[in-house]
Amino acid sequence: MNSIQENEHVTVFREFLKIRTDHPTPDYESSTKFLVEKAKEYNIPYEVYRETGTPIVLMKIEGLEPNLKTVLLNSHVDVVPAVHDSWKVDPFSAWKDESGNIFGRGTQDMKCVCMQFLEVARRIVQSGQKLKRTLHLSFVPDEEIGGSGKGMEKFVYTEKFRQLNIGLCLDEGLASPTNDFTVFYGERAPWWVHITAVGNAGHGSRFIEGTAIEKLMRTINKMLAFRQEQFESLHHGQHECGKKLGDVTSLNLTVLKAGIPIDHSNNFSYNVIPTQAEAGFDIRIPPTVNLDQFLDQIKEWTAEEGLSFKFASYIPKNEMTKLDSDNKWWENFKESCKKMDINLVTEIFPAATDSRFIRNLGIPAFGFSPINNTPILLHDHNEFLNEKVYLRGIDIFMGIIPNLVNME
Ligand SMILES: [Zn+2]
Numbered sequence: 001m002n003s004i005q006e007n008e009h010v011t012v013f014r015e016f017l018k019i020r021t022d023h024p025t026p027d028y029e030s031s032t033k034f035l036v037e038k039a040k041e042y043n044i045p046y047e048v049y050r051e052t053g054t055p056i057v058l059m060k061i062e063g064l065e066p067n068l069k070t071v072l073l074n075s076h077v078d079v080v081p082a083v084h085d086s087w088k089v090d091p092f093s094a095w096k097d098e099s100g101n102i103f104g105r106g107t108q109d110m111k112c113v114c115m116q117f118l119e120v121a122r123r124i125v126q127s128g129q130k131l132k133r134t135l136h137l138s139f140v141p142d143e144e145i146g147g148s149g150k151g152m153e154k155f156v157y158t159e160k161f162r163q164l165n166i167g168l169c170l171d172e173g174l175a176s177p178t179n180d181f182t183v184f185y186g187e188r189a190p191w192w193v194h195i196t197a198v199g200n201a202g203h204g205s206r207f208i209e210g211t212a213i214e215k216l217m218r219t220i221n222k223m224l225a226f227r228q229e230q231f232e233s234l235h236h237g238q239h240e241c242g243k244k245l246g247d248v249t250s251l252n253l254t255v256l257k258a259g260i261p262i263d264h265s266n267n268f269s270y271n272v273i274p275t276q277a278e279a280g281f282d283i284r285i286p287p288t289v290n291l292d293q294f295l296d297q298i299k300e301w302t303a304e305e306g307l308s309f310k311f312a313s314y315i316p317k318n319e320m321t322k323l324d325s326d327n328k329w330w331e332n333f334k335e336s337c338k339k340m341d342i343n344l345v346t347e348i349f350p351a352a353t354d355s356r357f358i359r360n361l362g363i364p365a366f367g368f369s370p371i372n373n374t375p376i377l378l379h380d381h382n383e384f385l386n387e388k389v390y391l392r393g394i395d396i397f398m399g400i401i402p403n404l405v406n407m408e
C-alpha cells in the first residue's frame with residue numbers, strides 16, 4: 001500500500017508493532033527509546049523508572065487540582081512470542097492488506113491501546129486545555145509472563161506508584177466480534193496446583209494396595225467431576241442466563257508425571273509400581289467465588305493419606321470493581337459511551353491482566369480495548385486489527401478519558 005496516503009497515527013502504530021518486545025527476550029530498551037522520543041515530540045512530561053529492574057515509562061499531564069485522585073492509563077509493551085511459520089506474513093512487519101487490516105503480534109494485545117493512550121495524551125497537551133485531575137500513563141514490561149515479571153506486579157508496591165495517587169485505572173480488555181464493546185471489571189484468579197501422591201511399591205505382577213497412582217487417580221477423578229459440573233453450567237448458561245467463561249471456574253489437568261525411568265533413557269520399568277505420582281492443574285476462579293472456601297475444597301480433594309499439594313501460582317485475594325451507581329467513575333464512563341452510541345457489555349476477564357494488581361489495592365480498574373467487529377485473536381496466529389477500528393478507538397478514548405479526568 002502507498003504509505004504516503006496513510007494516516008499518521010496508523011504509521012506510528014505500525015512502527016511500534018515492529019519493535020521486538022516479544023518474549024522470551026523482549027527488547028525493552030527499544031520500546032523505551034521509542035516512547036521517550038514520542039513524549040519529547042508531543043511535549044508530554046515523562047520519566048523512565050527502572051527500580052523494578054526493567055524500564056517502565058511514565059508520562060504525566062498535571063491537572064488543575066493535583067491533590068485529587070488521578071486517572072492512570074496503563075498498558076503493557078511486551079507481547080507473546082509468534083510462531084513465524086504459522087503466520088501468513090512476518091508477525092513483526094506490521095503488514096497491511098488492501099482493506100486496511102494490519103497484521104502483527106500485539107495489534108490487539110495490546111500495542112494498539114498503548115499507542116491510542118499516547119495519542120490521547122498528545123491531543124490533550126496540544127489542546128492547551130487544563131483538565132481538573134492529573135492524568136498518568138504507564139507503559140509497563142512483563143505482563144505476559146505473569147508472576148515472575150518485573151512489571152506492574154512489582155511496581156504497585158513501590159513508593160513511586162503510591163505517589164501517583166490513582167483513583168481509577170484503565171487497562172486492556174478484549175476485542176469484541178460483535179458491534180458491542182466489552183468492559184471488564186474483574187478477572188479470574190489463576191491458581192496452579194501441584195499434587196504429589198506417595199504410596200506403596202511392589203512388583204507389577206501383584207495386586208498392590210494403596211499405590212501412589214491409585215490415590216492420585218481418585219483425586220484427579222474428583223477434580224474432573226467438578227470440571228464437568230462447571231463446564232455444564234457454562235454450556236447451560238449460554239441458553240439460559242448468558243453465563244460466560246469468566247463466570248465459571250475452569251480446571252484443566254496440565255501436568256501428569258509417574259513411572260520409573262530406566263537409566264536416563266525414555267524407557268520405563270513397566271513392572272515396577274512407582275512410589276510417587278504427580279499431577280498439576282491450571283484452575284481459574286472467578287471473583288464471585290470465595291477463595292478461602294475454594295482452598296478448603298482443594299484440601300478436601302487432597303485429604304487422603306499420602307497426598308499433598310503445593311501452589312505453583314497462587315493469589316489469596318481477587319478483588320473486582322463494583323459497577324453500581326456508587327461508583328462515580330463507572331457512571332461517568334457509561335455516560336460518555338452512551339453519548340457516543342456505544343453499547344457496552346460488562347464481563348469478567350477469562351484470563352489474567354495487570355488490572356488484578358491494581359484492583360487488589362482497592363483501586364477500581366476497567367479493562368477496555370475499543371475494538372469491535374473484530375475476531376478475538378490475542379496470542380493467536382495472524383493477529384490483526386483494521387486501521388479504521390484503530391483510529392475510531394482513539395476517538396472513543398477521546399470521548400471517555402477527558403470526562404473521567406475532569407470528573408468532580
Ligand atoms: Zn495483554
Ligand SMILES: [Zn+2]
Pocket residue numbers: 080109144378379
Ligand atoms: Zn496477552
